[in-house]
Amino acid sequence: MNRSRGVFYKPPFFAAALILSLLSSAVCVAAFPPGDDEHRHDDDHEGRLCRHKPETVSDPSQPGLHKVATSTYNLPNTITITATEGGGTTTDTNVHLWAVVYYPGISSGANKPVAPGKHPLVVYLHGNHGIWIDSGGNHTCGPPTGNPVPNHEGYNYILERLASHGFIAVSINANDLNCKWGRIVARGKLILQHLSLWKDWNDPTKPDPTFHGRFHHHVDMDRIGLAGHSRGGEGIVSAYLENQSSGLGFHIKALHSISPVDFDGFILADVPYYVLMGAADGDVSDFQGARIYDRAAPRTNAHKMPKMQSYLYGANHNWFNTVWFQDEGWGNNRLTDSQQRAVERAMGMAFFREYLQGMGAEHAVFTGDAAIPTLAPAQFYRSYQDPKHLTVDDFEDAPPNPLLNSLGGANTNISLSPFGEFSFSEFGGAFNNTFFQDTHGLIGGWNALGTELLLDVPAANKDVTAYRYVSFRVTQVFDSGALNPIGQPEDFDVGLEDTNGYSTYVKVSQFDVIPFSYDRPGFEASMLQTIRLGLPCFSCMEHRGLDIHAIARIHFRFNRKPTGLVGLDDVQFSR
Amino acid sequence: MRQRLLCISLVIVGLNLGPFAGAQEKQPPKEKPSTAYLRQPLKEARLEVQRVRLKKPAEVIEQGVKREVTVVLEFRVTSSQAIPARALDPVLKVGEVPVREYRYEDHDHALVFTLYDPERAKDGAAVYLQFGNDASSRTELQSFRASAVKEN
Numbered sequence: 001m002n003r004s005r006g007v008f009y010k011p012p013f014f015a016a017a018l019i020l021s022l023l024s025s026a027v028c029v030a031a032f033p034p035g036d037d038e039h040r041h042d043d044d045h046e047g048r049l050c051r052h053k054p055e056t057v058s059d060p061s062q063p064g065l066h067k068v069a070t071s072t073y074n075l076p077n078t079i080t081i082t083a084t085e086g087g088g089t090t091t092d093t094n095v096h097l098w099a100v101v102y103y104p105g106i107s108s109g110a111n112k113p114v115a116p117g118k119h120p121l122v123v124y125l126h127g128n129h130g131i132w133i134d135s136g137g138n139h140t141c142g143p144p145t146g147n148p149v150p151n152h153e154g155y156n157y158i159l160e161r162l163a164s165h166g167f168i169a170v171s172i173n174a175n176d177l178n179c180k181w182g183r184i185v186a187r188g189k190l191i192l193q194h195l196s197l198w199k200d201w202n203d204p205t206k207p208d209p210t211f212h213g214r215f216h217h218h219v220d221m222d223r224i225g226l227a228g229h230s231r232g233g234e235g236i237v238s239a240y241l242e243n244q245s246s247g248l249g250f251h252i253k254a255l256h257s258i259s260p261v262d263f264d265g266f267i268l269a270d271v272p273y274y275v276l277m278g279a280a281d282g283d284v285s286d287f288q289g290a291r292i293y294d295r296a297a298p299r300t301n302a303h304k305m306p307k308m309q310s311y312l313y314g315a316n317h318n319w320f321n322t323v324w325f326q327d328e329g330w331g332n333n334r335l336t337d338s339q340q341r342a343v344e345r346a347m348g349m350a351f352f353r354e355y356l357q358g359m360g361a362e363h364a365v366f367t368g369d370a371a372i373p374t375l376a377p378a379q380f381y382r383s384y385q386d387p388k389h390l391t392v393d394d395f396e397d398a399p400p401n402p403l404l405n406s407l408g409g410a411n412t413n414i415s416l417s418p419f420g421e422f423s424f425s426e427f428g429g430a431f432n433n434t435f436f437q438d439t440h441g442l443i444g445g446w447n448a449l450g451t452e453l454l455l456d457v458p459a460a461n462k463d464v465t466a467y468r469y470v471s472f473r474v475t476q477v478f479d480s481g482a483l484n485p486i487g488q489p490e491d492f493d494v495g496l497e498d499t500n501g502y503s504t505y506v507k508v509s510q511f512d513v514i515p516f517s518y519d520r521p522g523f524e525a526s527m528l529q530t531i532r533l534g535l536p537c538f539s540c541m542e543h544r545g546l547d548i549h550a551i552a553r554i555h556f557r558f559n560r561k562p563t564g565l566v567g568l569d570d571v572q573f574s575r
Numbered sequence: 576m577r578q579r580l581l582c583i584s585l586v587i588v589g590l591n592l593g594p595f596a597g598a599q600e601k602q603p604p605k606e607k608p609s610t611a612y613l614r615q616p617l618k619e620a621r622l623e624v625q626r627v628r629l630k631k632p633a634e635v636i637e638q639g640v641k642r643e644v645t646v647v648l649e650f651r652v653t654s655s656q657a658i659p660a661r662a663l664d665p666v667l668k669v670g671e672v673p674v675r676e677y678r679y680e681d682h683d684h685a686l687v688f689t690l691y692d693p694e695r696a697k698d699g700a701a702v703y704l705q706f707g708n709d710a711s712s713r714t715e716l717q718s719f720r721a722s723a724v725k726e727n
Contacts, residue, residue: 129660140660328612
């Protein structure tokens with residue numbers, strides 16, 4: 001028996017659907033080859049599939065319009081940094097205030113006047129590494145040779161491009177904090193010291209023996225971005241939080257970590273955050289940046305910040321810094337140093353352009369709605385959470401209860417085994433030893449078609465018209481090929497069911513890829529990534545439509561592969 | 576024939592703002608980067624322990640409590656290889672006691688860890704060095720023997 005026609009038959013609703021689809025950044029195509037017909041429902045709820053193809057966009061890091069000028073500073077007076085961290089207090093004396101600066105100039109070259117206008121400030125900070133170059137060219141912790149490692153110059157490749165796009169881009173040297181335990185909080189304090197310098201250098205009322213007024217009124221101190229690599233990647237988080245807690249008043253609007261450590265367990269709650277990690281990292285081999293991402297935008301404050309993550313297959317730890325020339329990488333199908341830096345340059349640029357310059361189009365490279373073909377062969381898998389979202393289930397129940405979701409609705413397991421909520425952490429409680437995150441999620445496995453997970457959406461939350469996507473994080477669980485065949489992508493259908501009992505499904509692989517674990521023999525990782533399925537694709541392509549004013553249930557139907565084992569997290573409706 | 580409906584979202588454009596296409600990273604030619612083998616035990620590692628009376632008392636603040644220390648144990652780990660400076664800190668475990676404060680010496684062929692509470696090192700305790708949670712870097716060392724502690 002045919003059900004009554006859905007709301008999208010009605011012209012007003014059809015128009016609404018079309019508008020919604022135009023607003024969406026998804027591309028959905030109801031057309032699919034006859035061969036896909038076998039994937040329809042076997043009842044009269046005809047399933048429909050969508051296709052999604054990201055827009056291709058130019059590399060955001062192509063040189064901009066500004067001429068690039070450079071400078072350096074290394075102030076004659078050193079400072080002392082005292083920091084409390086990890087239950088102890090450290091004191092570092094004779095810390096230099098040393099940095100390289102790239103900025104938009106009226107002409108190219110060293111120490112040129114600044115181009116007219118105010119320019120956002122981006123500050124980079126490196127991580128732990130040798131600080132002296134010995135006679136053999138090795139980077140060592142000592143003894144001093146008089147030839148310091150210019151660790152801070154390893155990011156010139158992106159500073160130069162940032163400057164060409166109108167940023168004042170600074171990279172700080174932190175050699176005086178290297179070759180020592182921790183120094184994450186100390187790094188944060190060092191950044192804040194440099195911001196104080198820049199505040200003064202922007203202020204004509206302050207004496208300026210360093211630049212003699214070159215930057216007066218040219219530094220937009222209301223638009224500051226911080227980026228850090230390795231320990232610097234956590235140092236910027238510390239700087240941000242100390243700026244808040246101490247009321248220092250710096251307007252830090254964006255944070256970008258590159259392969260950061262996570263020594264101190266900081267939680268970010270209200271600033272756009274982007275982390276880039278290499279899957280072949282042979283130093284921070286447990287991907288600690290994923291933990292910072294997971295903790296950011298916590299439940300209690302989840303709607304104040306976007307967060308995004310790129311997990312770059314084949315990239316190591318060191319090569320994001322050109323000075324760190326040694327290859328510590330671990331895994332197969334490696335990227336070259338230039339290839340992995342091209343990703344940082346493009347994505348770092350996109351991030352700061354979006355959040356400091358308001359270039360909204362850059363957003364799409366983080367959500368998956370746009371791809372940058374020139375970055376090939378780099379493959380990176382993303383996580384993204386929009387501040388505007390409704391969490392249906394984050395699987396953080398205490399005690400674990402996989403049959404109850406975060407909205408209070410029921411979850412129904414149809415034949416998944418194993419099935420349960422687990423820690424996705426390396427510190428115990430995980431399903432197996434391939435997890436390196438700081439979240440809990442759901443593990444579901446199957447060895448026959450027909451398994452399904454249903455998440456009930458309570459009536460109070462049934463109208464999802466404020467959102468554009470069904471979003472969730474998913475990973476293939478590495479299980480040595482037991483349920484997930486080695487090297488194969490995963491696939492399944494996701495469906496929405498409305499209160500009329502009408503349901504529509506889409507096939508995930510038509511939107512995105514759920515890849516097999518990066519090939520790092522003996523230490524494979526199960527790393528969550530975000531899949532976003534456009535709501536228009538569930539609703540707009542049918543003669544009979546789905547009523548997104550009245551969603552009753554989300555379906556995960558594992559019918560595309562005969563066996564599988566996945567981890568799920570953060571099932572949301574999202575902008 | 577089933578009607579096929581095409582829904583197309585907004586087009587994302589405008590990222591190509593620069594006048595130059597296909598910019599490449601400018602780098603001087605260089606030799607193939609060398610390889611660093613971080614994820615393995617230190618080669619030919621040895622441990623020596625000595626009790627050190629500090630010339631000037633050290634002020635130690637732990638868990639917010641300040642105290643002065645005049646005698647410490649220094650655990651000197653030496654290796655035939657240069658010990659890398661990694662993102663992950665080396666930690667010396669003496670039994671269940673993690674010793675975190677360290678300094679490099681001898682052109683990076685030695686790491687000297689300082690234990691400010693010498694009494695926490697128990698005779699016979701197993702000792703190993705590891706970088707962070709990277710178990711593959713774990714270097715087993717001789718057990719701690721109180722009788723073998725050198726006096727300085």
